[in-house]
Amino acid sequence: MLLLILGVREVYLFNRLKWNEPNYPTLKMLLLDAEQRDSLWKEVINTIESYISQISHQRVSPLIDTDKIKSIITSVNFDNEISPKSAIDFVADGLLNLQVHSSHPMYFGLFNPAPSTMGIYADALVAAFNPQLASWSHNPFAVEIELLLIRSFAARFGFDEKKSCGTFCSGGAEANHTALIAALVNKFPKINEKGLRSLKKHPVFYVSEQSHHSFVKAARFCGLGDVSVREIKTDENYCLNVNDLEMQIERDLKKDCAPFMVVATAGTTNSGAIDDIEKIAEISSKRKIWLHTDAAWGGAAILVPELQPFLRGIERSDSISFDAHKWLSVPMGAGIFLTRHPDILNRACRISTAYMPKESGEFGGYDFHLNSMQWSRRFIGLKVFLSLAVAGWVGYEKTIRYQTEMGNYLRQELEKNDWEIVNKTPLPIVCFRDAKNSRLGDKEFIEKIADEVVASGEAWISATRLSNATPVLRACVTNFRTQRCNIRQLVGLLNKIRRNLQNQTN
Numbered sequence: 001m002l003l004l005i006l007g008v009r010e011v012y013l014f015n016r017l018k019w020n021e022p023n024y025p026t027l028k029m030l031l032l033d034a035e036q037r038d039s040l041w042k043e044v045i046n047t048i049e050s051y052i053s054q055i056s057h058q059r060v061s062p063l064i065d066t067d068k069i070k071s072i073i074t075s076v077n078f079d080n081e082i083s084p085k086s087a088i089d090f091v092a093d094g095l096l097n098l099q100v101h102s103s104h105p106m107y108f109g110l111f112n113p114a115p116s117t118m119g120i121y122a123d124a125l126v127a128a129f130n131p132q133l134a135s136w137s138h139n140p141f142a143v144e145i146e147l148l149l150i151r152s153f154a155a156r157f158g159f160d161e162k163k164s165c166g167t168f169c170s171g172g173a174e175a176n177h178t179a180l181i182a183a184l185v186n187k188f189p190k191i192n193e194k195g196l197r198s199l200k201k202h203p204v205f206y207v208s209e210q211s212h213h214s215f216v217k218a219a220r221f222c223g224l225g226d227v228s229v230r231e232i233k234t235d236e237n238y239c240l241n242v243n244d245l246e247m248q249i250e251r252d253l254k255k256d257c258a259p260f261m262v263v264a265t266a267g268t269t270n271s272g273a274i275d276d277i278e279k280i281a282e283i284s285s286k287r288k289i290w291l292h293t294d295a296a297w298g299g300a301a302i303l304v305p306e307l308q309p310f311l312r313g314i315e316r317s318d319s320i321s322f323d324a325h326k327w328l329s330v331p332m333g334a335g336i337f338l339t340r341h342p343d344i345l346n347r348a349c350r351i352s353t354a355y356m357p358k359e360s361g362e363f364g365g366y367d368f369h370l371n372s373m374q375w376s377r378r379f380i381g382l383k384v385f386l387s388l389a390v391a392g393w394v395g396y397e398k399t400i401r402y403q404t405e406m407g408n409y410l411r412q413e414l415e416k417n418d419w420e421i422v423n424k425t426p427l428p429i430v431c432f433r434d435a436k437n438s439r440l441g442d443k444e445f446i447e448k449i450a451d452e453v454v455a456s457g458e459a460w461i462s463a464t465r466l467s468n469a470t471p472v473l474r475a476c477v478t479n480f481r482t483q484r485c486n487i488r489q490l491v492g493l494l495n496k497i498r499r500n501l502q503n504q505t506n
């Protein structure tokens, strides 16, 4: 009954707003008037469209003048309001001129994508309709779409579609944090009530030294501290050394520690290394330890038949992190946590409140606030849904294969031009250094090259260190728009910078 009354009231209000807009001040400031909205929509759309169509004529990274940036920002003063048009112009200008453009085909950086156009529409629609996904009853349509996606991705990774569950989250870091919580609750069922201090043994978990640092943060947030993180050495391909893992578990068991999770990485951030998930799964199942696979970026390889063998064993994971905002090219903020234990999230997150709508379970629904870290929830899944619905699995298979080919082409071109490739991966991350002159392989030289590439505005790459502390250059094909000509341009630029630096030192 109450709902019915509210409904009628809202329809009434909506009609008033639409047909007879009153002009009391709050409304004018927050809703703006119809005429303004009309012209601002057009401006926003034109800004977005010209960004998309002209990005490749832009510098990849801005010329950074810290003082100038600070003075631009402090020119805004919230004591004096500005017009909506000048506010939008201010932001559009800042975003165009003062950021690294990961949408640029010459961006060979970290795993930041050029966003799919369907994903941009999705984020705009989500902002406007502002669905609340905390409980099923508020938004059954949106919740069911996310559940459909979760089951579909779970099935792709080889989980039983009917028995798996998961949640959308901000990204891989939150998904990894969620994995840690799930693994803890799984191993220590009483931990929610009794806390860590009730444990007789010290909980420890295992990652490779090339794993993502979000696990260290997650250990801190869970009150485990850095001492609980066992960093296992990697082999010559920067993959977790499975023998070392076994030995470390043995040692810990003897020392009164309680191993509760092991992490396999499918595509490390540094070099795209894929751990031997199958072997790690054998150890974890023998020891009854939760296996989490961090496939934030590399997981997309599961969509390409010829790349699937590299992820063999991933279906044996207890949970998986996967980021749609990396290789699936949706706008940022689209992590996915997947698990084949349908009740584990609920066991970790269940709580009862007086103020939330009645649990939706009785309608066959699913309440995300009882199954995830988040409470109020944005409809993250829509950008994945719209992109996937339009591209299809086949479309994604093609684009991932294409980018993989671009990675191979980059390796070829680099080798042809006397650069030495130092990592081994089927994924399009290339770590390299100057092949000819080992003296020039040093840290300073490598960093100088990366700095000069960035400063040129022509491309973006980075410098990193692999586990034996070798400084290397790192270039990753992250963009579905990157073509062979872009790769030749990058290698040409690298050659030019190397030549100049060599001339300077001679």
Ligand SMILES: *Cc1c(COP(=O)(O)O)cnc(C)c1O
Residues within 6 Å of the ligand: 111, 170, 171, 172, 173, 174, 176, 212, 214, 265, 267, 268, 269, 294, 295, 296, 297, 323, 335
């Ligand atoms: C990017 C990445 C993360 C972190 O994910 P965010 O989406 O940045 O939070 C974790 N693990 C791996 C392997 C990654 O590549």
